[in-house]
Amino acid sequence: MIYLDNAATTFPKPGAVWRETLRCMKYYCGNPGRSSHKLSLASATKIYECREAIADLFGCDKAENVVFTYNTTYALNIAIKSVAKKGDHILISNLEHNSVLRPIASMKEKKLIDYDIFSATEPDTASILENIESFLRPNTRILVCTHASNVCSLKLPIEEIGALCKKNGIILIVDAAQSAGIYDIDLDNMNIGILCAPGHKALFGPQGTGFFIKSDRINADTFIEGGNGINSLEEKMPDFLPERFEAGTLATPAIAGLFEGVKYVKALGLEEIRYRESALGARLSEILQNTPKVRVYAPEAVGGTVLFNIDGATPNRAASEFDRENICLRSGFHCSPLAHAALGTGENGAIRASLSFFNRFDEIEQFYKCLKEIIAAQ
Amino acid sequence: MKKCIAALNSMTMAIKAKEALSENAIFSNIIKLDSDMTKNGCAYGLEIQCNQLNNAKTVFGKKRIKIREYIGESDKNV
Numbered sequence: 377m378i379y380l381d382n383a384a385t386t387f388p389k390p391g392a393v394w395r396e397t398l399r400c401m402k403y404y405c406g407n408p409g410r411s412s413h414k415l416s417l418a419s420a421t422k423i424y425e426c427r428e429a430i431a432d433l434f435g436c437d438k439a440e441n442v443v444f445t446y447n448t449t450y451a452l453n454i455a456i457k458s459v460a461k462k463g464d465h466i467l468i469s470n471l472e473h474n475s476v477l478r479p480i481a482s483m484k485e486k487k488l489i490d491y492d493i494f495s496a497t498e499p500d501t502a503s504i505l506e507n508i509e510s511f512l513r514p515n516t517r518i519l520v521c522t523h524a525s526n527v528c529s530l531k532l533p534i535e536e537i538g539a540l541c542k543k544n545g546i547i548l549i550v551d552a553a554q555s556a557g558i559y560d561i562d563l564d565n566m567n568i569g570i571l572c573a574p575g576h577k578a579l580f581g582p583q584g585t586g587f588f589i590k591s592d593r594i595n596a597d598t599f600i601e602g603g604n605g606i607n608s609l610e611e612k613m614p615d616f617l618p619e620r621f622e623a624g625t626l627a628t629p630a631i632a633g634l635f636e637g638v639k640y641v642k643a644l645g646l647e648e649i650r651y652r653e654s655a656l657g658a659r660l661s662e663i664l665q666n667t668p669k670v671r672v673y674a675p676e677a678v679g680g681t682v683l684f685n686i687d688g689a690t691p692n693r694a695a696s697e698f699d700r701e702n703i704c705l706r707s708g709f710h711c712s713p714l715a716h717a718a719l720g721t722g723e724n725g726a727i728r729a730s731l732s733f734f735n736r737f738d739e740i741e742q743f744y745k746c747l748k749e750i751i752a753a754q
Numbered sequence: 755m756k757k758c759i760a761a762l763n764s765m766t767m768a769i770k771a772k773e774a775l776s777e778n779a780i781f782s783n784i785i786k787l788d789s790d791m792t793k794n795g796c797a798y799g800l801e802i803q804c805n806q807l808n809n810a811k812t813v814f815g816k817k818r819i820k821i822r823e824y825i826g827e828s829d830k831n832v
Contacts, residue, residue, distance in 0.1 A: 409766065424770065605764075
């Protein structure tokens with residue numbers, strides 16, 4: 377099996393991840409934060425250690441500012457809806473996933489906010505910033521954008537966008553679904569108000585893990601209310617992190633696994649991970665660009681995600697043919713209609729091949745062999 | 755040995771505080787506080803030997819750990 381769908385979720389995971397997930401379920405899976413008995417404390421301590429490791433990876437000095445969610449979509453919904461106020465103008469990029477577009481569009485439909493879409497597919501950073509500035513209004517309060525696209529290897533200049541947001545008093549919410557665990561992210565240096573990320577992608581945690589990290593300078597209302605073992609006699613959620621945003625029981629076994637994933641990433645180092653994924657991605661992109669009847673979108677982008685189409689084969693049909701040869705790819709629109717429109721993929725979308733640190737060069741060559749066979753059989 | 759309690763808002767902060775004390779060789783125990791001590795229901799505290807309380811306060815200050823209140827002597831029913 378050759379797995380090239382790592383932008384959806386990474387596979388395989390390091391052994392330490394599933395071993396710790398199982399160990400937690402078997403030996404110490406008490407309800408965290410609910411009691412001071414041994415099993416509850418063991419779970420809570422493991423979760424705290426995971427918060428610490430995540431905070432450290434993203435340049436945050438307070439572990440309690442890491443709030444666990446079930447995935448990036450939950451994190452983004454909480455971040456956006458707990459910060460936005462009626463009458464706000466919000467900016468998003470033309471590379472956004474539906475996890476950003478849909479909550480924003482829903483709020484607009486309810487006449488709570490208005491929004492505009494800026495172009496992140498301009499040829500250089502200055503043009504992107506200029507494009508953002510052209511949409512600024514006096515009530516522009518929030519900018520939500522992805523750090524790295526989920527359909528191709530395009531990246532946004534987050535540091536520069538952060539500086540622009542700071543200058544204009546705008547809260548920057550970043551979707552790091554494809555960049556957390558690969559690219560350097562520093563909340564303070566990049567002026568990020570809230571960073572939203574998955575645990576189950578490049579941080580190698582189990583599915584069901586995600587989080588956001590909130591800067592202390594951002595005030596946010598609650599989004600989900602309920603029990604969390606704190607101030608139980610009060611009707612209101614507590615005003616301190618992370619419990620203000622965490623209601624109900626956390627996914628302790630999954631978070632225990634995520635902790636091992638984060639440790640794995642930190643031990644390897646982001647530079648090493650980036651180097652390997654970029655080298656694999658460069659070879660994959662080279663193969664596709666030099667194969668007749670194949671069109672590659674955003675070919676100039678360097679990274680581990682390549683978007684393409686094969687002349688005469690719909691993306692779904694081509695992906696099925698790869699699947700018959702045990703190569704896992706994802707076809708369609710990848711929940712990113714804006715990005716597909718910006719890249720001009722057409723009415724059926726495209727095929728995405730996305731790599732992880734665990735892919736090998738011989739797998740890329742097997743992919744190439746299969747690609748040639750599919751084209752020859754047409 | 756008399757025990758004092760540093761009351762904290764949450765289990766998260768109790769673990770953070772316990773870890774900070776541990777790094778400074780101060781032993782502590784996380785305990786759940788009774789609601790008559792906290793006024794608003796479930797909260798947690800760190801049980802510390804009273805003769806270590808000043809050292810603990812210094813650690814909390816350095817680590818910017820907010821303590822809700824310090825409770826003097828505790829007994830085992832806390």
